[in-house]
Amino acid sequence: MKERKYIKDLKNHIGEEVIIAGWVDVRRDQGKMIFLDFRDMTGRVQGVILPSYLEALEVGKTLRNEFVVKVKGKVNERPERNKKADILNGELELEIISLEILAEAAPLPFDLSLSGYNLELTTELDNRSLALRQPKIQAIFKIEETVIDSFREFMKINNFFEFQAPSMVPATAEGGAEVFQIDYFGKKAFLSQSPQLYKQIVMSAFERCFSVNKVFRAEPSSTTRHLTEIVSLDAEMAFIDSWLDVRDMAENTVKHILKQVEVKNAEHIKLLNVELPVMIDKTPTLSLREVQQRIFEVYGRDVRGEKDTNAQDEREICEIIKKETNSDFVFIYGYPTKKKPFYVYPSKDEPEYNEGMDLICRGVEWLSGGRRINDYDQLNEHIKIWGMDPAKVKMFLEAFKYGVPPEGGFAFGAERITMQLLGLKNIREACMFPRDMNRIDERLSDEGY
Numbered sequence: 001m002k003e004r005k006y007i008k009d010l011k012n013h014i015g016e017e018v019i020i021a022g023w024v025d026v027r028r029d030q031g032k033m034i035f036l037d038f039r040d041m042t043g044r045v046q047g048v049i050l051p052s053y054l055e056a057l058e059v060g061k062t063l064r065n066e067f068v069v070k071v072k073g074k075v076n077e078r079p080e081r082n083k084k085a086d087i088l089n090g091e092l093e094l095e096i097i098s099l100e101i102l103a104e105a106a107p108l109p110f111d112l113s114l115s116g117y118n119l120e121l122t123t124e125l126d127n128r129s130l131a132l133r134q135p136k137i138q139a140i141f142k143i144e145e146t147v148i149d150s151f152r153e154f155m156k157i158n159n160f161f162e163f164q165a166p167s168m169v170p171a172t173a174e175g176g177a178e179v180f181q182i183d184y185f186g187k188k189a190f191l192s193q194s195p196q197l198y199k200q201i202v203m204s205a206f207e208r209c210f211s212v213n214k215v216f217r218a219e220p221s222s223t224t225r226h227l228t229e230i231v232s233l234d235a236e237m238a239f240i241d242s243w244l245d246v247r248d249m250a251e252n253t254v255k256h257i258l259k260q261v262e263v264k265n266a267e268h269i270k271l272l273n274v275e276l277p278v279m280i281d282k283t284p285t286l287s288l289r290e291v292q293q294r295i296f297e298v299y300g301r302d303v304r305g306e307k308d309t310n311a312q313d314e315r316e317i318c319e320i321i322k323k324e325t326n327s328d329f330v331f332i333y334g335y336p337t338k339k340k341p342f343y344v345y346p347s348k349d350e351p352e353y354n355e356g357m358d359l360i361c362r363g364v365e366w367l368s369g370g371r372r373i374n375d376y377d378q379l380n381e382h383i384k385i386w387g388m389d390p391a392k393v394k395m396f397l398e399a400f401k402y403g404v405p406p407e408g409g410f411a412f413g414a415e416r417i418t419m420q421l422l423g424l425k426n427i428r429e430a431c432m433f434p435r436d437m438n439r440i441d442e443r444l445s446d447e448g449y
């Protein structure tokens with residue numbers, strides 16, 4: 001449709017006749033006149049069919065919401081008193097000359113409009129294809145697009161090489177039972193939980209690498225922050241002095257993402273009426289034991305000696321840190337070595353604790369990472385202690401046999417980032433087609449929401 005103008009550009013055509021194409025967003029029939037709001041991928045505009053356009057009025061009467069139309073009209077400036085300063089095209093109106101219906105739409109099962117839309121999440125997901133037309137839902141995914149783009153952008157600025165990690169793998173990177181097994185020509189294989197071992201292999205050749213990949217977690221419980229298929233933003237870097245270099249890279253990545261979202265998605269943030277989390281200059285960084293001690297001091301809840309944080313710990317430490325520093329983020333490091341995967345680097349001074357770290361934002365984990373073991377013999381020793389079969393990680397071990405610098409890395413879940421940026425209550429809102437125990441597009445059961 002070569003002659004078509006985008007709705008966002010109509011302000012440049014005041015006084016001219018234009019062709020637009022899009023959906024009927026709202027229709028208000030006032031008898032002699034019909035008001036129609038049109039929507040295309042760039043925005044919305046109000047149009048009016050005046051009484052003198054008899055043919056257009058006839059077509060206008062047959063329209064319903066979501067009909068797809070091609071419209072010829074004249075772009076008129078609105079009288080001063082009718083101008084709306086804070087919305088796109090608030091200063092103009094389209095005087096409709098003719099209308100062509102490109103596709104009809106069945107009556108809608110629910111109100112899609114900005115003011116009328118209010119579906120429960122389960123119903124929204126059951127009607128995903130139609131709900132995706134709703135502006136607030138689109139805003140969430142536009143922001144997520146920026147999150148992923150800006151991660152990629154920051155990695156490239158910092159000389160990380162992008163690679164494509166495999167999704168079907170012979171062994172599990174993270175250990176544990178949370179893995180989907182597949183039948184690979186009669187042999188056992190798995191859907192990748194994480195590109196962990198591959199990113200370490202690629203790092204051993206390219207120094208710095210990253211990947212944006214789907215990963216799969218057979219999470220056996222249904223929570224508001226777990227999905228079974230996620231977008232994992234992974235990075236790995238060589239020649240670090242300590243895990244603190246990894247923390248700093250992760251922190252700077254977050255700063256870049258926050259800045260890009262603020263700049264590129266200003267209108268979406270306004271529409272969703274949210275405040276982005278605050279990252280202060282140096283993000284507070286506490287060991288697991290310090291976190292547990294702080295929770296004990298402030299809330300009197302004794303979780304000292306626990307091997308990891310749970311959801312309540314993460315919420316509470318974020319509340320404490322927010323009050324004290326205004327930071328919405330906190331790094332936690334120093335987990336019990338045995339509780340984390342075999343590749344995590346044990347601290348030199350206290351080998352029973354490791355140099356693994358998590359970044360928590362507003363009470364929910366955003367990122368995991370840290371320093372890795374780069375010494376071949378030490379890796380082999382850990383593989384033995386962890387009870388793993390070295391044959392299953394042969395390709396990984398081969399990389400480390402031939403000289404690998406001190407190194408580390410991290411991974412974010414894109415849906416977790418989006419969820420916490422926007423203060424969404426359920427991670428499913430941050431995933432266009434969420435997969436969980438109860439849903440693969442179709443609902444598998446009525447439970448768990």
Ligand code: AMO
Pocket residue numbers: 174193194196217219225226227228230232235365366367368369370409410411412413414415416417427
């Ligand atoms: P981890 O398993 O902690 O670390 O995952 C990294 C990040 O991925 C996100 N995430 C999830 N998001 C939604 N649903 C899930 N089920 C889910 N599981 C994980 C979180 C989490 O912080 N190999 C390490 C990373 C590394 O050390 O580089 C790993 O996969 O945001």
